[in-house]
Amino acid sequence: MKTLLFLAKGFETMEFSVFVDVMGWARNDYGYDVEVVTCGFQKQVISTFNIPVLVEKTIDEIDVNDYDALAIPGGFEEYGFYEEAYDEKFLKLIREFDKQGKIIATICVAALSVGKSGVLKGRRATTYHLKGAYRQKQLKEFGVNVVNEPIVVDKNIITSYCPETAPGVAFKLLEKLTSTEQMEIVKRDMGFDEEYRN
Incomplete structure (x- = not known):
């Protein structure tokens, strides 16, 4: 299972790193197939x-068929987030992921990119509240x-x-990407399951 983690200019590092770390724990500690x-x-x-991050691919190199999911962290307008988050080339990529029924996971204002692409029309979603x-x-x-809920899932889209x-x-x-049981194991071992915190 391969997730494309898309970073628009001005993305928030905290919202980017969770995808890297959660999938990293799953892959490293349990051998889950989640690249x-x-x-x-x-x-x-x-x-x-202003933290620079080097990415593995540029948008022009992406073939949607190679991926199972798209993950998008949000960002700040003052740092130019919407310049790239609203770029037609990116919106087209979002539409293609949705058309193929692939998972799209967004945090905070990244939902606005998905909204602007048109694929959320008539569907349930949330964003910064x-x-x-x-x-x-x-x-x-x-x-x-x-x-107005913390996390909203509508079919293939998470906001x-x-x-x-x-x-x-x-x-x-x-x-x-895996299963509830497999996710719960990683969640517990990362300390996010209250039952296992003490």
Whole structure:
């Protein structure tokens, strides 16, 4: 199982790293077949707060048929996130993943890219809910049935409403790629299962 982890300029590192770490634990400690391939418009992507990250692939090298899922961290407008997150080339990639019924997992405002692509029209989703819920209002303008819940799953699409939900989205993606039982093992061993914390 291969996940394309797409980094638009101005992405949040916390929302990016959860996908790398959760899938990394699953692969390294349990041998799960969950590879992550990083991607951006350029080989070096500058995150929110100006941390440079080198990606493995550029968007022009991507064949959707090679991947089982698309993961998208959110980002900050002040750092240029929407310049690439709303780029038609990326929106086309999102449409192709959805057309093939492949999983699309987003954190926070990354749901706005999916909304803008048109694939969330008439479907349930969420996005950043604080500061007057202005991002949720934007998502609604794309014809989305906005639900004010931490994580919302509508068929193949996972959306969430703030950075705090990042691990939950990564675990939900792992669950969809493997099984509930396999995901629960990784979640427990990473310390996210309250029953096993003490």
